Amino acid sequence: MSKSEDYIYAVARIRCKEGKLFSSKNLEQMISMKDAQSVKRYLSENGWSLSSGAEDSDALTEEEKSVWVLMKDLVGDLSCFDFLRVQSDFQNLKACIKSVYSACDPTPMFVQGGTVDPAIIYKSVSDKSYGDLPDYLSGAADEAMSTLLRTGDGQLCDILIDKACLNKVYSLGKVSADEIIREYCEVFVASANIRMAVRGVKLCKSADFFMRTMAECDSLNLKSLAVAAAKGFDEICSYLSSTDYKSAVSSIKDSLTSFEKWCDNYIMQKLRSQKSDPFSIGPLVAYIIARQTEIKAVRLILTAKINDLEDSIIRERIRDMYV
Amino acid sequence: MSGLFLAILGAAFATFMAGIGSSIGVGKAGVAAAGVLAEEPSLFSKVLILMLLPATQGIYGLLVAFLTLSAVGVIGEPVGTISVAKGALYLAACLPIAFSGLISAVHQGKCSVAGINTVSKKPDQMGKALIIPAMVETYAILALLISILAINGIKPLAI
Structure with a gap:
């Protein structure tokens, strides 16, 4: 267990940031701007490294990297954030497997902040030799790659990797000494299970399929959710009404986009309690997620402005911010 | 065991226990202050005040020790032999600031860390951020008061 004193310095710095x-x-101000150039100018004025000449995606990737550089500077050993970092590893694994399968360059699909260098993942997948990967990644890589080669089903490959990811995040949450990490991992896995159920209903999947694809968590009874998902949409809503996630029902009824927004907002709501904690790792976790949410929002606004999309489409997808 | 030994033991308790508390409290607040200064050097004066709040308990302990040593003639004018009973009373008189100083300084340090966090985000809330850890000081002051009153009360006793 980490001593609370370990994070006093880090939390004080994070409070300034x-x-x-x-x-x-601020996001609303950006949404109301007439074009992407105005948004970029606003971002530059607020210390972002975006300018009219810069490649947007590169600049945003640099912003993502800077979060982890800061955390490395603050805590030294990033293993306390593995429950967040492994998600990037699995994301990079998906990119590598698909790029090896379709013989294309995976680099643009890589996400920052993983525990394993994406180049190592790519080499392992292309060589089909997974010895350089950590156990939790090598098993999933082997199974997903062989399944993709055998069936050609990219969706099934994603499902296998997603389940391995959820299991890893859940196990990291279980052994964590910090309540906010345990809570985040629980909500992360539960919301993924609900998402799986809602998507699966549309594809008319069986209860057995749901049981195989959903990951264990404490706040949901997987059997009940799988049975409900096999019966239909109303059954899912009815089951969720008896769980901690009853507030999700209205957004599920609305749309999948609305439910995904609810998931992110729900996690953000939980993280807000860290605003008043001066000692634990919680404020650092909250800052990382807040910063990632912020970068995603900026990416969304810029993309929408470049493609001349309606402001209402952006507003529909913008998540609640931490501050 | 002489009365003088007991009195000096009391003075030692007052000094090192309150001192330990203050060093822990100031240490914690100092770490937080360093974190803020790494990002916002302009907040130095504000975080310095908050950082120094838990230092007062150490000073109170020193004051009580000084009064005790003066009362038993170790410093200042000699006062003759101190009986065991009187020495024990001086020891007891030093205990309020010793214990209260130790515990209140540690907790005040935590409050100061929280206050420094507040100031780092909202520098204009310095007044409120200062009042909260200052409330912990009340109990150190009460202990100091009792220790001083007790030492002054023991002095004229003919035991």
Whole structure:
């Protein structure tokens, strides 16, 4: 267990940085701007490394990298954030498997902040030799790659990797000494299970399929959710009404996009309790997720502005901010 | 065991226990202050005040030790032989600031860390951030008061 004193310095620095995070009001200002150039100018004025000449995706990737550089500077050993970092590993694994299968360059699909260098994942997948990968990744890589080669079913490959990811995040949450990490991992896995159920209903999948694809978590009874998902949409809503996730029902009824937004907002709501904690790792976790949410929002706004999309489409997808 | 030994033991308790508390409290607040200064050097004066709040318990302990040593003639004018009973009373008189100083300084340090966090985000809330850890000081002051009153009360006793 980490001593609370270990994070006093880090949390104090993070508090200064929290003040510079974008609020929902700032995002609204950007949404109301007439074009992408105005948004970029606004971002530059607020310390972002975006300018009219820079490649947007590269600049945003640099912003993502900077979060982990900061955390490395603050805590030294990043293993305390593995429950977040392994998600990037699995994301990179998906990119590698698909790029090896379709013989294309995976680099643009790589995400930052994983525990394993994406180049190592790519080499292992292309060589079909997974010895250089950690156990939790090598098993999933082997199974997903062989399944894809055998069936050609990319969706099934994704499902296998997603389940391995959820199991790993859940196990990391279980052994964590910090309540906010345990809570995050629980909500992360539960919301993924619900998402799986909602998507599966549309594809008319069986209860057995749901049981195989969903990951264990404490706040949901998987059997009940799988049976409900096999019966239909209303059954899922009815089951969820008796769980901690009853507030998700209205968004599920609305749309899948709305439910995904609810998931992110629900996690953000939980993280807000860290604003008043000066000692634990919680504020650092909250800052990482807040910063990732902020970068995603900026990416969404820029993409929408470049493609001349309606402001209402952006607003529908923008998540609640931490500050 | 002489009365003088007991009195000096009391003075030692007051000094090192309150001192330990203050060093822990100031240490914690100092770490937080360093974190803020790494990002916002302009907040130095504000975080310095908050950081130094838990230092007062150490000073209170020193004051009580000084009064005790003066009362038994170790410093200042000699006062003759101190009986075991009187020495024990001086020891007891030093205990309030010794224990209260230790515990209140540690907790005040935690409050100061929280206050430094508040100031780092909202520098204009310095006043409120200062009042909260200052409330912990009340109990150190009460202990100091009792220790001083007790030492002054023991002095004229003919035991």
